[in-house]
Amino acid sequence: MSELLWKSAKELSEALSNKEVSAVELAQAMLARADEVDPKIHAFLKRTDEIALEQAKAADERRARGETSSAFDGVPVAYKDIFCTKGVTTTMGSKILETFVPPYSATVVERCEAAGLTMLGKLNLDEFAMGSSTEWSAYGPTKNPWDLERVPGGSSGGPPALIMSGGVPWGWGTDTGGSVRQPAALCGCVGVKPTYGLVSRYGIIAFASSLDQAGPFARTVEDAAILLMLAAGHDPMDATSIPQEVPNYLDGIDAGIQGMKIGIVKEFTDTEGLQPGVKQRVDEAYTRLERLGAELVEISLPSFQYAISAYYLVAPAEASSNLARYDGVRYALRSDEGTDIVKMTSRTRDEGFGPEVKRRIMLGTYALSAGYYDAYYGKAQKTRSLIIKELDAAYEKVDLIVSPSSPDTAFKFGAKTADPLSMYLSDIFTVPVNMAGNAGISIPCGLSPDDNLPVGLQIIAKSLDEKTMFRAAHAFEQDLGFASDPGMRPQI
Amino acid sequence: MSTTASEMYETTVGLEIHVELSTNSKMFCACPVDFGGDPNTRVCPVCLGMPGSLPVPNQMAIEYTMKIAAALHCDIARFHEFHRKNYFYPDMPKNYQISQYDHPIGTKGYVEVTGDFGTKRVGINRVHLEEDTGKSTHVGGSGRIADSDHSLVDFNRAGTPLVEIVSEPDITSAEEARAFVTELRAILESLDVSDVRMEEGSMRVDANISTRLTGAPEYGAKVEVKNMNSIRSVGRALEFEEKRQRKALDDGETLVQETRHFDEKTGTTSSLRTKEFAFDYRYFPEPDMVPFEPDQAWIERVRGSLPELPASKRARFAEIYGLSDKEIQTLTTTSATAGWFEEAVAAYGGEAKKISNWILADLYGLLNESGQELSDGKIAPAQLAALVKLVDDGAISGKQAKEVITVMFETGDDPAKVVEERGLKQVSDTGAIEVFVDEVIAENPDAVEKIREGKDGTLGFLVGQVMKKSRGQANPAMVNDLLRSKIN
């Protein structure tokens, strides 16, 4: 069975279709792999073995009847523990939601279930998706399968760690400032931040509503595109969801990038803290793109320099409001120390939230305060408009933009927790995409010569142009051969 | 020249009215909007503020709000945006309220009010849409939160669409405030967008009242008065508050900005809290929704679909029915009442004044006792018309009709049926009356003599005797005529 563990979802779909394997066997194999690797990497916050096997059984029964819910009926999946799953604890990596069992599932989960995917479990994240390492998870960090002394990135650290341990072919994360792309880069897999509004946010616990977007992880670009297609598309339950048909991203994915114009951001070339090994691999990636027929164009996006500062006003501001509902009145944690409503609420929040969450609530509350609103939140929103304007102008000249996904490879535990700013800078290349609302993908572009750890290349498309983005990413992936090379897997 | 107290000071009142809309579903979810019901039965993840739930705006609520704005002569915004108003309160599920801030749906409107003070326009500063909160019940102690054992929260009301209407501080007396609320309530009622029941809380009025020396450049300290549960309470509370503030100033006290609670029983206000600090609501645009621009056609359609508003209705009633202002005022309190009246007039076909008299003099008395609205009662407009016709035709006397209407009010039966069943038919048959008249003349020779001598007052006694014999069923006018002709 172990040869199944590293197959892509697309290959598993074929194996299921050819009756080479059953959905139950697949689920069993993946769960057995979890038994093996999870004690080392701690990707799971909750395993849902029973549900997985039950769903797999149902998938097999459908197939036996000659029916399938989709071509991927019976393929396993796992979710960052930010997606509400009906009847299954959803903790958001926080003590405050330790006992929260949602009576509903996120639209993403519902759609994947409708496609017949079997749920293996709920995966680790930084508390409330705030962080770049999973070190802020209230339930302990996830470890990078490439080096167990290093972080997998974050906030969606669980899914890529499990995927790159052969525990599941694909999974769902969310990306508010880089929380899919950065851990994908650090774990050596593919991670997508789709256009804001492409995937419904219903049932995804909010961090920063105007930036949050669900995104798929996978080992191949095609798998990522497929998983995205299974859940994308308009949802009447989300007022920010885009009422538009989702194209088939696989159509023409093999067409190559001959003649494409690809922008390189001038302001990113001398980014402080950019590791030499990362710079080397990314520069090589640019050359590879050129060799594949793309024309590289230098573009200037001055506002990108302010993206991080603006982001750390907008995101905490929205978070301070989104997290106000955790007051102990209606669900989950309630401190029994309070003797009145004010004490009960403040004790509950004090006990339930960790340090990074508290820091961001305070930052955000301050940014929205009377007298400071214009200087902070107001200005941040203006910066955001400027980023969008500059990007629009850039896309007049280029089809795609490329950059590193992260300034460094997987760092050691504790390296950045004492200095929040250094942690925040992990997202320097990814944050502008969330601020503008367009699409981005991180794909592996080799191992860094410095430390033999994966490096990610980010490809940024304009809003709703995921198709072009996948086409270029697929062309690069096929040429590099990283994903298909068994030598390019962590030894775990 | 002396200055009276009422000239020395001037009162400034601004009102904030919250109106729950009677849409089918709540503001941001599909839960039904309804009154009452077991606690926490009309709730869902959205209106409970559960993690991951998202608000989707109710288009009907937006249309209702545009309707209200149009009826209040407001400009209707071409750009709609919701904001979050952040503060912690246990019956507010998300600990922020989705409301409107710098882009209210309606601005710069007015309501024209009439009373003993004349006619004046009270400006409308804004009309905006938001969501209602749940309701807390404090158990133990006095029932207030401070000394209670514990509190219970019911979220059935949470998320009900709520429109806030803010007046300009154009109101200068309790009477004007009362007239404004009455008129506003009538307008909202005619739009059929809310139950507008102050007792049930579907219309809630808060007042800001201040007093200053006449002509002073600055307003006095603003006092917010809460807990006025009827239009009458608004008048009483503001009358009390006006007197209290004037007396305080007379006594050399300094008034402070505060919130005061009106006590229905004592008719007085007492301080709830002083505003030591202003709440910082940290308003910011609601990121779970996108701002939108209603197209001009929609706005035009809303403006074009307004029903006849109370002011036009009153003008029409004066013109075609020839009623007094007082009568019109009462008959147009609600559009249902006005509709009922018009239906009765149409069924009757005669003088509208007669219908009005029956409604105001008789039906209202009965309705007040039972606390019903005209349109809720058992009597149909056509039945009242039929009753008045019976009187016109002399089939029953006016006195009998009053008995009949009391029965109709209880049973909802047709007047003819009541008359029949109770044997109330007025005897207008000359022959039958003549028998009684002859008997009475024969039995009362002294009285007959007196009348012949010109003492007319005695005629009434004889009429009474005839009526007695007929057990009240004789037509008194005919009895009168017969007695006269027989005696003389």
Ligand SMILES: [Zn+2]
């Ligand atoms: Zn609801």
